[in-house]
Amino acid sequence: MPGPEEMQRTAQEMRITVLRMNHKAGSGHTGGSFSAAEILTVLYDHVLNIRPEQPQWEKRDRFVLSKGHAAPMLYATMARKGFFDPAVLMTLRQAGSPLQGHPCRVKLPGVEMSTGPLGLGLSAGLGMALAARLKGDTWHTYVLCGDGELDEGQNWEALMSIDKWKPRNLTLIVDNNHVQLDGTVDDIMPLGDLAEKLGAFGLKTVSCDGHDTAELVDAFARAEAHDGAAAILADTVKGKGVSFMEGQSAWHGKPINDQEFEAALAELQGALR
Numbered sequence: 001m002p003g004p005e006e007m008q009r010t011a012q013e014m015r016i017t018v019l020r021m022n023h024k025a026g027s028g029h030t031g032g033s034f035s036a037a038e039i040l041t042v043l044y045d046h047v048l049n050i051r052p053e054q055p056q057w058e059k060r061d062r063f064v065l066s067k068g069h070a071a072p073m074l075y076a077t078m079a080r081k082g083f084f085d086p087a088v089l090m091t092l093r094q095a096g097s098p099l100q101g102h103p104c105r106v107k108l109p110g111v112e113m114s115t116g117p118l119g120l121g122l123s124a125g126l127g128m129a130l131a132a133r134l135k136g137d138t139w140h141t142y143v144l145c146g147d148g149e150l151d152e153g154q155n156w157e158a159l160m161s162i163d164k165w166k167p168r169n170l171t172l173i174v175d176n177n178h179v180q181l182d183g184t185v186d187d188i189m190p191l192g193d194l195a196e197k198l199g200a201f202g203l204k205t206v207s208c209d210g211h212d213t214a215e216l217v218d219a220f221a222r223a224e225a226h227d228g229a230a231a232i233l234a235d236t237v238k239g240k241g242v243s244f245m246e247g248q249s250a251w252h253g254k255p256i257n258d259q260e261f262e263a264a265l266a267e268l269q270g271a272l273r
Contacts, residue, residue: 002045004214009272010045010080011037011213015241016268017076017089023261025093028101031251032146033073035177035210035236040077042216043142043173052082055109061139062128064113066121067146067175068102069253074111075099083110119152121145122172126158129170129229140169140224148180151189159201162229166202171223172231175210177238181252195233203231210234242267 002010014037022028043063044050051057065074072092079086084098091097098107102116113124125143132139145155162170174194178185185191195205204226208219216234223230238252239245242264256264 004212004217007041007045007213008038011041011211012241012268012272014041014073014076014080016265018072019242019256019261019264019268021072021076021089021092023256023258024090026255027093027253028072029069029253030072030256031179031239031245031248031253032067032070032175032177034240034242034245035238036067036070036073036144036175037240038211038213038216039144039173039175039234039236040073042213042220043144044077044081046217047220048142049139050081052078052110055083059137059139062112062125062141064121064125064128064141064143065103065111065115066125066143067118067149068115068121070144070146070175071099071101071103074103075108078108078110084108118146118149119154122155122158123161125170125172126161126165126167129167130165132169133167138169140171141167142171142173144173144175146180147174147176147178147185147191147194148188150174150191150194151180159198159203163202167229168227170229171220172198172203172229174231174233175236176233177210177236177240179238179247179249179252181249183249195231198231198233203229205231205233207233207235210236211240241271 049061092099103111105111129141206219208215245251
């Protein structure tokens, strides 16, 4: 199992892969993919009990990318783990490609749920967690949401249901990058004290730096040690790693031109030296 330093480097390499994918596609969501790089790296390298060669293995942990627009980073991570040939990454968003703009479970084995419309993942994740209870099984379900996504009311219906059914095998991760499609979260719909709010629904909340793999490893360990549902609030930066993208809502889904690609690539590669 790789250590924090190796995972830190891997996350940066995944940003470079996603930059290449989105540039070639001429579209794709870069900002929210970059903010989730370390989260997905730690999940797939350290946390999830999965078998890429057996994507439907019954005992696997379940992961739902509720913020489905971050699909490029999920795809890059899945390819690295051996779910499919990495050469397929450069077919992102092409007609007939299994790598759609948002994850599609019927096109890509290893995707647990088709996502794109925001707010659906936590409800589905709760269902998966309760299914394990009914089957007497022990798999764990992880759901990654964006902070802007929490504007959607269905999340709060799911949280009420979590408080009622009290699953012990469910972890919500919030990619708390403070920016959504057309502005900052505070300008559009302030979340207030999110840790306090989630705690009111019975979730143990753990806050961490979402770009520090050592802190993420510790946060997942603390969440798993709790006898009940948990939430990890990972503080992140939209567009992390590229100075002109960081914190900018325009880079939620802006196409990358050739000049921007070269500048971003130079920054990302420079950080690896």
